[in-house]
Amino acid sequence: MTELAEGPTHIGAKGSLAYWNREFQRIHSPTLRYGFSVVSVAIALGIAFILQHYGFRDVEVPVLTVAIAFATWYAGIGPSVLSVLLSLLFFDYFFLEPYYSFDISARDLPYFFIFVGWAAIVASFSAVRRRIEDNLRQTRDHLQVEVVERRQREDEIRKLNLELGKRAVELEASNKELESFAYSVSHDLRAPLRHMVGFSELLQRQATSALDEKSQRFIRTILDSAKRMGDLIDDLLAFSRIGRAETRKTQVDLGELVKEVVAEIGQDTKGRDIAWKIGALPVCYGDRSMLRLVVLNLVSNAAKFTRMREPAEIEIGAVDRNDNDVELFVRDNGAGFDMQYVDKLFGVFQRLHLPEQFEGTGIGLATVQRIIHRHGGQVRGEGAIDQGATFYFSLPKPQLAGERTANAS
Structure with a gap:
C-alpha cells in the first residue's frame, strides 16, 4: 500500500522535472526568442572584438557560429535565420575588407561564402538535432505514460485476481455448506415423513368404513403427496451424495x-x-x-x-x-x-x-x-x-x- 501511495507523488515529481527541462530548453515568448537571437549575436561580436584586441586572429567565424547554434537551439527556426543574417552583416561590416562597409573585396569574397555555408550548416544541424531530441523526448514521455498506465492496470488486475480468489474460496465454502445443509435437511425429513405415510395408511385401513368418499380422497391425496415428497427427498439425497462421494x-x-x-x-x-x-x-x-x-x-x-x-x-x-x-x-x-x-x-x-x-x-x-x-x-x-x-x-x-x-x- 505504501508503494502504491508513493507512486503518484514520484510520477508527479518526474513530470514536473521534465516540464521544467522542456521550459528551460525552449523559449516560448516570440519577443524573448528574437531578443535572445539578437543578444547572442551581440555577445559573440563583443567576444570577437575582445579576442582581436588581445592578438587573436580569425576568431570571428567560430564565435559567431556558436551564437547561431545557441539561437537555433534555444529560440527556434525564425530567430536562427535572424542570427544568421545578423552574423553575416556584422562579419561583412567589421571583419572583411573594406572595413566598416558592406562591400566585399574580391579577395575576401570566398571567405565570405565559406562563412555563409558554414553558418547555414551549423544552423541546419542544430535545428535537425533539436527536432530529433524533441521527438525523442515526446516518445520518452509517451512511453513513461504507457509504463505508468500499464503498472496501474497490472495493479488493478492483481487486485481483481486477489478478489476473485477470495470469492472463489467463499463460493466453494458456500457450496459445501449448501450441500451439507441439503443432505442434513433431506436426511432429517425422512423420519417424520415416514411417520406421516405410516399413520395415514393405518388411518385409511382402520377408518375406511367410517369415512365418506370425500374424506377418503383427502387421505389418498395426503399419501400421494407424502410419497412424492419422499421421492424428492431420496433424489435430493442421491444428488448430494454425488458431490460428496469419491x-x-x-x-x-x-x-x-x-x-x-x-x-x-x-x-x-x-x-x-x-x-x-x-x-x-x-x-x-x-x-x-x-x-x-x-x-x-x-x-x-x-x-x-x-x-x-x-x-x-x-x-x-x-x-x-x-x-x-x-x-x-x-x-x-x-x-x-x-x-x-x-x-x-x-x-x-x-x-x-x-x-x-x-x-x-x-x-x-x-x-x-x-x-x-x-x-x-x-x-x-x-x-x-x-x-x-x-x-x-x-x-x-x-x-x-x-x-x-x-x-x-
Missing part, C-alpha cells in the same frame, strides 16, 4: 454398460413398441457406477417421454468430437422441449412438463450434469416440441481422463 476411476466399457441399462429399462417397458438402435460405443475411463447412473437417467427419460409414440425410437451412439474428447448421445422421438428453456433442464427440480403428463422429480438431468462435470466433460441438449430430443455428454479419452478429472475436482 470417484473410483477404472476402464469402463460403455457398450456393455448401455446393454445393462437397456435390459433394465426393458423390464419396465414390457408391452411397449420401442425400436432400439445402439451404435458402437468406446471404452472410457471413469467411475462405472456414476456413469451407469448417467446412462440410466438419460435412457429412462427417453423411454418416459416417448410413451405416447408408436413406435418409440431411441438411439444411443457416439461421435469423436476431437482428439481429446468423445461425445455420446441419447436420441428419441418423444415429446421434446422448447429450446429457449434448455438452460432450465439441468437445474434441480426444474421441469418443462406437468407432473400429470410425465412423472419425475426434476433431478435426473441435474445429476447427469454433476457427474459429467466431475469427469471433466460437458452436457448439452437439443430438441423441439413434439419432435423429440437429443442429449449429449462428452468424456475425455482415457489418456487425458486422469488430468481432466483432477482439474474438475
Whole structure:
C-alpha cells in the first residue's frame, strides 16, 4: 500500500522535472526568442572584438557560429535565420575588407561564402538535432505514460485476481455448506415423513368404513403427496451424495454398460413398441457406477417421454468430437422441449412438463450434469416440441481422463 501511495507523488515529481527541462530548453515568448537571437549575436561580436584586441586572429567565424547554434537551439527556426543574417552583416561590416562597409573585396569574397555555408550548416544541424531530441523526448514521455498506465492496470488486475480468489474460496465454502445443509435437511425429513405415510395408511385401513368418499380422497391425496415428497427427498439425497462421494476411476466399457441399462429399462417397458438402435460405443475411463447412473437417467427419460409414440425410437451412439474428447448421445422421438428453456433442464427440480403428463422429480438431468462435470466433460441438449430430443455428454479419452478429472475436482 505504501508503494502504491508513493507512486503518484514520484510520477508527479518526474513530470514536473521534465516540464521544467522542456521550459528551460525552449523559449516560448516570440519577443524573448528574437531578443535572445539578437543578444547572442551581440555577445559573440563583443567576444570577437575582445579576442582581436588581445592578438587573436580569425576568431570571428567560430564565435559567431556558436551564437547561431545557441539561437537555433534555444529560440527556434525564425530567430536562427535572424542570427544568421545578423552574423553575416556584422562579419561583412567589421571583419572583411573594406572595413566598416558592406562591400566585399574580391579577395575576401570566398571567405565570405565559406562563412555563409558554414553558418547555414551549423544552423541546419542544430535545428535537425533539436527536432530529433524533441521527438525523442515526446516518445520518452509517451512511453513513461504507457509504463505508468500499464503498472496501474497490472495493479488493478492483481487486485481483481486477489478478489476473485477470495470469492472463489467463499463460493466453494458456500457450496459445501449448501450441500451439507441439503443432505442434513433431506436426511432429517425422512423420519417424520415416514411417520406421516405410516399413520395415514393405518388411518385409511382402520377408518375406511367410517369415512365418506370425500374424506377418503383427502387421505389418498395426503399419501400421494407424502410419497412424492419422499421421492424428492431420496433424489435430493442421491444428488448430494454425488458431490460428496469419491470417484473410483477404472476402464469402463460403455457398450456393455448401455446393454445393462437397456435390459433394465426393458423390464419396465414390457408391452411397449420401442425400436432400439445402439451404435458402437468406446471404452472410457471413469467411475462405472456414476456413469451407469448417467446412462440410466438419460435412457429412462427417453423411454418416459416417448410413451405416447408408436413406435418409440431411441438411439444411443457416439461421435469423436476431437482428439481429446468423445461425445455420446441419447436420441428419441418423444415429446421434446422448447429450446429457449434448455438452460432450465439441468437445474434441480426444474421441469418443462406437468407432473400429470410425465412423472419425475426434476433431478435426473441435474445429476447427469454433476457427474459429467466431475469427469471433466460437458452436457448439452437439443430438441423441439413434439419432435423429440437429443442429449449429449462428452468424456475425455482415457489418456487425458486422469488430468481432466483432477482439474474438475
